Amino acid sequence: MSDTGIGARVVRKEDNRFLTGRGKYCDDINLANQTYAYFVRSPHAHAKIVKINAKKAEKSPGVVAVLTGADLAEDGLGGLICGWSINNKDGSPMKAGAHPALATDKVRHVGDHVAVVIGESLAEARAGAELVDVKYKELDAVVEVGKARKRGMPRVHDEIAKNTCYEWAIGEKDATDKAFAKADHVTKLNITNNRLVANPMEPRVALGSYEPAEEHFTLYTTSQNPHVARLILSAFIGMAPENKLRVIAPDVGGGFGSKIFVYAEETVCLWASKRIGGRPVKWTSDRSEAFLCDAHGRDHETTAELALDKDGKILGLRAHTTANMGAYLSTFASAVPTYLYATLLSGQYNIANIYAEVDAVYTHTAPVDAYRGAGRPEACFVVERLLEVAARETGVDPAELRRRNFVREFPHQTPVIMCYDTGDFDASLDMAMEMADYKGFEDRRKKAARQGKLRGIGFSNYIEACGIAPSAAVGSLGAGVGLWESAEVRVNPVGTVEVLTGSHSHGQGHETTFAQLVSDRLGIPLEQVSIVHGDTDKVQMGMGTYGSRSGAVGMTAISKAIDKVEAKARKIASHLMEASESDVEFSGGNFTVKGTDKSLAFGEVALAAYVAHNMPEDTEPGLKEGAFHDPSNFTFPAGCHICEVEIDAETGVTKIVKWTAVDDFGKIINPMIVEGQVHGGIAQGVGQALTEACIYDPDSGQLITGSFMDYCMPRADDLPSYDLGFTETACPSNPLGVKGCGEAGAIAAPAAVINAVTDALGTEDISMPATPNKVWNAIQANAKQAAE
Amino acid sequence: MPIVTMNVNGKDVSGDVEGRTLLVEFLRENLSLTGTHVGCDTSQCGACVVHVDGKAVKSCSTLALSAEGAKVTTIEGVARNGELHPMQAAFKANHGLQCGFCTPGMVMAGLDIVKRRGKKLKEETIRAELEGNICRCTGYHNIVKSIQDGASKM
Structure with missing residues (x-):
């Protein structure tokens, strides 16, 4: 191996510019004669727009223009699209509500885009926006995923009954039901997968510029996929032919999924530049806008069951999930709770019978789409919580129960589409148990108890499907593009x-x-x-x-x-x-x-x-x-994460005292970078498990967690250092043998944390995030029950 | 509009500002020093940390006029003669950055921690001291290592 070749721990070429403040992020770019956009956003979760009066705003100093959805419609621009079509159980297509970049008839979530004010300066645009008089007729809203389909709930889109985008299913229902009928033990769980906000540290930016002489558009934007953005803006929204539209995504400060999508703001800034005669139009999201309008993640309600025989062999898995899509279908939203979720419900295990139903619903909340892991964290959480709880209920060691069910022959065709190409799940479990000193855990638990602390340990043996290709395969599942x-x-x-x-x-x-x-x-x-x-x-x-x-x-x-x-x-x-x-x-x-x-x-x-x-x-x-x-298969990174926690019974504070992660990413090009990806993924997963929750007020539909003051991003002192190990089975579907490492930590971590917390508490009834308040209440409830 | 004068990274500078102009806006827009970033609007994330008269401050919640006559150091003023400062070099050696957006604030906060807490820093100390800086990429593991390493080499 050379010092700089494959497998070498090479320091990064890009670091110097970031370390000296010379990175070039979108907001660092300013164009001559530039104007600034400020969006007028809905203060209501659901309302009819009665009238927009922009006269005062237009006369406000420094205001260049005030543009609304009517202007967009006048120019014939199409709405935002969802690029993945899901079919219902009966074969009919999903129902996608219209998604204009600027609302025309109704607003459907707090922060929904109503108008844009273009100003000579940001301050003048903002002052102008204050003067845009929008008359609303407020309507009832529904924000909770579990309530969206209930009788009497307001419709998000008038034409879509029961707020149901689709009712989808995968697997064999009858065979799975039969497997459950034969079971010696059934473990059943109700699971909430909490709604999250991706929050890359760089907020989104759109800087649109139109050159009238060439009829050419340029968009600088914070995108993970500038060509896909161009394709959508060109072919679907109708901005301009592709050869007349250039999209530039320079240094981008994190994405985690939230910068995959084409949003209203980049569409509007690009179009507005033409509308005002070619002056560039710049919008930089502030963090509050990011909370209101970036696509959110997760937000599932699931009932899941695992059927076991008397030897602890898994006979079947059944799940019903309701997934929140928010008010509109974001770019890839529909694929997340279906093909990126239920296809991973076999986990690392040989499960002959799986049946899952997913109902996707609209609510009066920001759109929900892919966030680091996208569907796979939700699947891993279902599978790994079921395994851990089943082990506890049947009195089998959780590692042993997993071992009894591991897939050991490859390729392995699961009942839910995926064909695992290679892996060695025993190897990662063995190494992780050794590194975590699993044998010594009971002694540590006793020692902690003597100090009034509750200690717990939890496993998460995740598998994921990465690459999101081959093109023909994703096409057959409804993707609008090849990957x-x-x-x-x-x-x-x-x-x-x-x-x-x-x-x-x-x-x-x-x-x-x-x-x-x-x-x-x-x-x-x-x-x-x-x-x-x-x-x-x-x-x-x-x-x-x-x-x-x-x-x-x-x-x-x-x-x-x-x-x-x-x-x-x-x-x-x-x-x-x-x-x-x-x-x-x-x-x-x-x-x-x-x-x-x-x-x-x-x-x-x-x-x-x-x-x-x-x-x-x-x-x-x-x-x-x-x-x-175009690969011949997905790749299947997998591994074992073990989390050990100590809970202070007096305060309910959970401290992660040890984190062990053993991952099989196939061949590794740069171990230093891969380790960094694992660290960051785990941190986001721990955030989901312990601190983060995006909460809307159930009555008013207002976003309660609209800033870093309210939404608890994990800080340095919320997190541990991590012990990492790697096993390797080379990926057979690419010549490099690589599998991918970016999402593993975020997929594995939530289940590991909650399995550890519930182990410490001796109760399964803890929802994410397991905040000190929830944990303390659980401890009190336990004590009360013990006293009775 | 009032004129503000200060010394930024060793250079005397002045510019027209409004009363409400924030220090970060003055740095980014008037001086084109775009290494100082804005990651939130509630003074939580620390991407905007600079040093004013030797103290770490969040330039997103400091008025430019309040820095009148001050000596300001931004991330652009940390490296000398094209050589990375030991703290910057430690971030590079320990992979203490990924997307790089929080990095200027982390480096400036790291330098401030060393100034206040010395060159021998415990992991717990660094973690507690970083409560005003958010990173979404690294899980902090390598940032903590970087600051510890950088401190020891200063």
């Missing part, structure tokens, strides 16, 4: 390399990891490789970064392009050295002829390709190759 990835490897005449990738880095360190691959393969120093991404004018069409796909799909595309570069360079080198291609070897950046001292460096061959004075017959000059990669 392949593209790359172009441009070798310059002096042998330096630019890689143009359709993936997008917003913290993942692609500039380093991808360069490691090139350095490893072409034998050139890391410094001579640049990674280009995030600009539709520079980079060929690509699908972007989400679903832990940039390694498995994006890097494989690069690898395939390198194959082609190498093949052409070999041909040229063979010609120059007057040897047959089969006698030429390539290693360490040098082409050599077997059994001779003839040698040409990669850079020399590159120069020869561009000088082109002496090329092989039928070979074009230049050295630049592109590739698209």
Whole structure:
């Protein structure tokens, strides 16, 4: 292994600019003659818009324009779309309510977009917005997922009965019911998967600019997938043909899913620039707006059952989930509680019979879509809570119950679409138990008890499906696009390399990891490789970064392009050295002829390709190759996380005293970056389990948790350090053997925490987040029950 | 409009501001020092931390005029002669940053912690001292390591 190649712990190439304050985020970009947008948002959860009077606002100093949904409609722009169609159990398509970028008839959640005020300065736009007089007729609202389908509830979309987007099912109902009828033990749980806000530290930004002379639009925006944004803005919203629309996503400060989607603001800023004659229009979200309007995550109510025989073998799993979509279907919302969720309900286990029903409902809340893990954390939580509780109910050690049911033969076809390609679940469990000193736990529990502390331990043996490809497979499940990835490897005449990738880095360190691959393969120093991404004018069409796909799909595309570069360079080198291609070897950046001292460096061959004075017959000059990669399967990262907690019975405060994570990500390109991804994922999962909850007032529909003062983001002192280990089964569906690591921690962590907390408390009845208040009340209830 | 004058990263600067102009706005918009970030509107996240007369402050809740005559250091003024400061170098060596958005605030907070609590820092001390800085990417593990490492090398 070289110092900079695959497997090396290389410090990041991108770090210097971030560490010296020279990153280039969207809000750092300002264009000449720029204006500022401020959105007038609904103060109500549900109301009819009676009248919008903008006269005063238009006369306010520095106001350039006030635009409404009527103006949008006048220009014939389409509404925002959901790109994944789900069919109901009866085969009919889901019901998607109209989603105009600016509301026309009704507002459907607090923060819904009503008008935009364009000003010479942000302060003037904001002052103008205060003067926009919107007359509303307030209507009743429903915000809770469990209430949306109940009789008498107000409709979010007039034409959609029972607020039901779809009623979907997967698996064999009859067979599963039969398995349950034979069961010796059934474990049943009611589970709430709490609603979360992604909260990347950089709020969203849209800076739209229209050039009248060329009829050309440019959008700078905080996107995880600028090409997909362009596609949607062009083909569906009708902004402009793709060749007249450039989307640039420069340095992006975290995404976690929330920056995949095309929102109202980027649509409106882009359009507004044309509307006002071509002056650029900039909108920078403040954190309050992010809470109101960024797509939220999770928000499921689930009833789940696990059937076991007398030996602890799982006979079947049944689940019914109601998933909150919010007021409108966001870009990929419909896929999250279906194909990204229920297809993972087999966990790491051999379960012959699974049946799951998912009802997706509209409520008067912000749209809900993918958030780190997207469906898979919800699935893992269901499966791993069921396993842990079943173990407790049947008196079997939780690790042992898992072992009795592990999948050990691969490929393994589950009853819910997924075909697991490889894995070794015993290996990760063994290593994690050793690292966590599971054997010593009971002693630690006793010791803690002597100090008045409740100690608990919890497992989470997760599996996820990553890459969100192959295209044909996702297409057959309703995806409106293919989910392949593209790359172009441009070798310059002096042998330096630019890689143009359709993936997008917003913290993942692609500039380093991808360069490691090139350095490893072409034998050139890391410094001579640049990674280009995030600009539709520079980079060929690509699908972007989400679903832990940039390694498995994006890097494989690069690898395939390198194959082609190498093949052409070999041909040229063979010609120059007057040897047959089969006698030429390539290693360490040098082409050599077997059994001779003839040698040409990669850079020399590159120069020869561009000088082109002496090329092989039928070979074009230049050295630049592109590739698209569409994988043959999802990838299946899996592992075992063990959380150990200590609860202060006096205060109800849960402290995580030890975190052990053993993950199988296949081959690892840069262990330092992978560890960082695991740390961050765990932190978000712990946040879900212990501190975070997005709460709407059930009566008024107002967002209660609208700032970092109310929504408890995990801080440094809420979290532990993490002990990480890795096992490796190489992924067979890509040449690099990589599986993906971005979401693992967020998927595994919530179940591990809650399994530990419930173990400590001796009660299963704790919902996320397990705040000190809830935990303290549970301790009091236990004490009261014991006294009675 | 009033004129504010201060010394930023060793340079005397002045500019027209409104009474309500925040220090972060002055830095980002008047001086184009865009390394100082705004991540929230409630003074919670710490992406905007700069040093004013040697003390860490949140520039999102400081009026520009209140820094009249002050000596301000932003993230752009931490590295010297093109060399990363030991605290910055420690963040790089320990992978203490991912998306980089909270990073300027974390580095400025880290320097302030060292100033107040010394170069030998316990993990618990750093975690408690970081209560005013939020990171969503790293889970803090490597930020804590970075500050500990950076402190020891200052």
